[in-house]
Amino acid sequence: MLSDILDRRRLLIFIQLLLASVSGTLLLLSHNNLLTVDYLIALTFVGGVGAALMGPAWQEIVPALGAWAAYGVDVLSYVFVLAALLWWKRPQKPKDALQEHFFAAFRAGMRYVKASRELHRVLLRAAVYFAFASAIWALLPLVARNLLQSSAGFYGIMLGVSWIIALTTLNGVAQAVLPDWVRGRGLSVYLMVFNGAMAAGSLFWGLVASQTGLVTTLLLADAALLFWRLTLPGGEDDLQPSGHWDAPVTTGDLHADRGPVMIQIYYQVAAADRPAFLATIRKFPLSRRRDGAYAWGIAEHSAEPETLVEWFLVESWQEHLRQHQRVSLADAELQREVTSFHRGDSKPVVQHLLSVS
Numbered sequence: 001m002l003s004d005i006l007d008r009r010r011l012l013i014f015i016q017l018l019l020a021s022v023s024g025t026l027l028l029l030s031h032n033n034l035l036t037v038d039y040l041i042a043l044t045f046v047g048g049v050g051a052a053l054m055g056p057a058w059q060e061i062v063p064a065l066g067a068w069a070a071y072g073v074d075v076l077s078y079v080f081v082l083a084a085l086l087w088w089k090r091p092q093k094p095k096d097a098l099q100e101h102f103f104a105a106f107r108a109g110m111r112y113v114k115a116s117r118e119l120h121r122v123l124l125r126a127a128v129y130f131a132f133a134s135a136i137w138a139l140l141p142l143v144a145r146n147l148l149q150s151s152a153g154f155y156g157i158m159l160g161v162s163w164i165i166a167l168t169t170l171n172g173v174a175q176a177v178l179p180d181w182v183r184g185r186g187l188s189v190y191l192m193v194f195n196g197a198m199a200a201g202s203l204f205w206g207l208v209a210s211q212t213g214l215v216t217t218l219l220l221a222d223a224a225l226l227f228w229r230l231t232l233p234g235g236e237d238d239l240q241p242s243g244h245w246d247a248p249v250t251t252g253d254l255h256a257d258r259g260p261v262m263i264q265i266y267y268q269v270a271a272a273d274r275p276a277f278l279a280t281i282r283k284f285p286l287s288r289r290r291d292g293a294y295a296w297g298i299a300e301h302s303a304e305p306e307t308l309v310e311w312f313l314v315e316s317w318q319e320h321l322r323q324h325q326r327v328s329l330a331d332a333e334l335q336r337e338v339t340s341f342h343r344g345d346s347k348p349v350v351q352h353l354l355s356v357s
Contacts, residue, residue, distance in 0.1 A: 008061050009061075011053075012054065012058070012061075015050050015053055015054045016054075018046070018050045019047055019050045019051070019054075022043050022046050022047040022050070023047070025043055026040075026043055040172050041168050041169055041172040044164075044168040044171075044172065045164060045165065045168040048164025048165075048167070048168055049164060051164070097256070098318060098321055098322050098325065100322070104319070105185070106185075107315075108182065108185075108292060108319070108322075109182055109185030109186070109188075109189075110185075111289055111290070111292065111294065112182045112185070112186065112290045112291075113185070113186060113189050114289070115285075115286045115287075115289035115290045116177065116178075116186070116286070116290055117286060118177040118233040118235070118237075119174070119177050119178065119186060119189075119190075121230060121231075121232060121233055122170065122173055122174045122177060122190065122232060122233070123189065123190060123193050124230060125170065125230045125232055126170050126174075126190065126193050126194050126197065127193050127194075127196075127197045128197075128228055128230070129166065129170075129197075129225070129228075130166075130194055130197035130198045130201060131197040131198075131200065131201040131204075132201065132221045132224045132225050132228070133166065133201075133221070133225065134197065134198045134199075134200075134201030134202045134204075134205060135201065135202075135205035135208075135209075135217060135218060135220075135221035136218070136221065139205065139206075139209060139214060139217065139218065169232070170190075170194075170232075172235075173232045173233060173235050174186070174187060174190045175187065176233075176235025176236075177233055177235050177237075177239075178239070179239035179240075179241075179326070179328060180239075180240075181325070181326055205217055205221060208220070237328070237330040238328065238329040238330050239328045239329070239330060240328060240329050241325055241326065241327065241328060241329075242327055242328055242329045242331065242332035243324075243325075243327075244327070244332045244335070245323075245324045245327055246350070247324070248320075248321075248350075248352050249352075250352075254317050254354070255317070256316065256317060256318035257316050257317070257318065258316060258317045258354055258355070259314065259315050259316035259317055259319070259320075259354065259355060260313050260314060260315050260316070260355050261313070261314045261315075261316065261317055261319075261320045261352060261353070261354055261355070262311055262312075262313055262352070262353040262354075263311065263312055263313075263314065263320065263350065263351070263352055263353075264309050264310070264311045264350070264351045264352075264353065265309065265310045265311075265348050265349070265350050265351075266307060266308075266309055266348055266349040266350075266351075267281075267307070267308045267309070267310065267338075267339075267341065267342045267348050268306055268307060268342055268343040268344050268348075269306055269308050269341050269342065269343065270306060270341075270343060271305070271306065273341045274308075276341065277308070277338070277341040278298065278308075280334075280337055280338050280341070281298060281310060281338050282298075283334060284296065284310065284334065284338070287327075287331050287334065288312045291323045291326040291327055291331070292314050292315075292319050292320065292322060292323040292326065293312040293313060293314050293323075294313055294314070294315060295312060295313040296310075296311070296312040296313075297310075297311050297312070298310050298311075299311065306343075317354065320352070
């Protein structure tokens with residue numbers, strides 16, 4: 001609509017300046033370590049609105065420029081991106097003996113997704129929201145044409161704004177609850193849920209609309225969205241690697257694929273502190289599983305009731321060494337809380353047991 005009533009050239013210049021200011025603000029906040037999830041969502045939303053406003057204006061000036069000019073601009077955009085990538089000298093990463101291979105990385109990613117309650121909330125929110133909101137996107141052309149009697153440009157703005165509002169929030173939170181080492185794998189699962197819910201929901205609501213009509217279908221979908229409430233996680237946990245685990249003591253080199261490995265941690269806990277200790281340490285299973293363990297437990301020494309042993313199993317020695325790199329600052333804080341119940345001057349004893357074939 002704006003591209004129909006305003007000078008398109010000036011509108012596009014304004015939008016470009018707006019998008020440049022958004023990118024510049026993100027640059028400054030990131031450089032000064034001030035970029036929070038709230039800032040990221042708000043600025044991404046503003047940028048998305050700008051992109052949604054720009055789309056119809058660009059499409060409407062194509063006839064004036066000519067098809068050859070439009071394709072020429074498209075080619076130049078790839079040239080600029082390629083030039084930027086060639087100019088960018090990414091620091092070379094040193095060779096890492098613990099670098100993951102495909103199947104090990106796949107299993108580690110699935111373990112993390114399975115054990116991350118925060119990511120589960122994002123995935124459930126995305127699945128339910130897009131399954132119902134897909135009615136709006138799937139039927140929006142009919143709404144714009146039949147109910148609102150509006151142009152294709154207005155439809156483009158409606159579609160863009162509604163899309164950006166949802167994606168900025170969910171994408172931002174999904175990235176915030178995933179550490180760097182598994183972010184790509186976690187986002188792949190998120191996108192699979194998102195696209196699956198959109199496709200299935202669009203098909204379902206299209207069938208409903210063919211039987212009940214456009215208005216009734218939209219009311220049903222909107223009612224379901226109004227009654228569904230699920231709070232998203234804050235994404236404020238510090239997921240940067242802590243590096244606080246001591247290197248395991250070994251005699252000689254161990255084969256990387258040897259396993260499984262059992263890690264045992266011995267705590268000396270007074271009888272009076274036992275209930276509080278158990279309540280605290282039972283927050284650990286999900287943390288251990290996210291970082292690589294596939295089983296976890298707590299046991300009591302038969303001859304020493306005040307000796308409680310936490311144990312967890314990892315599929316290989318190499319995977320356990322990766323755990324040392326993955327454990328986060330948020331996990332370290334929980335570890336300090338658990339260790340505060342330990343009696344004695346020395347740290348809890350840690351033992352590593354390897355399977356014998």
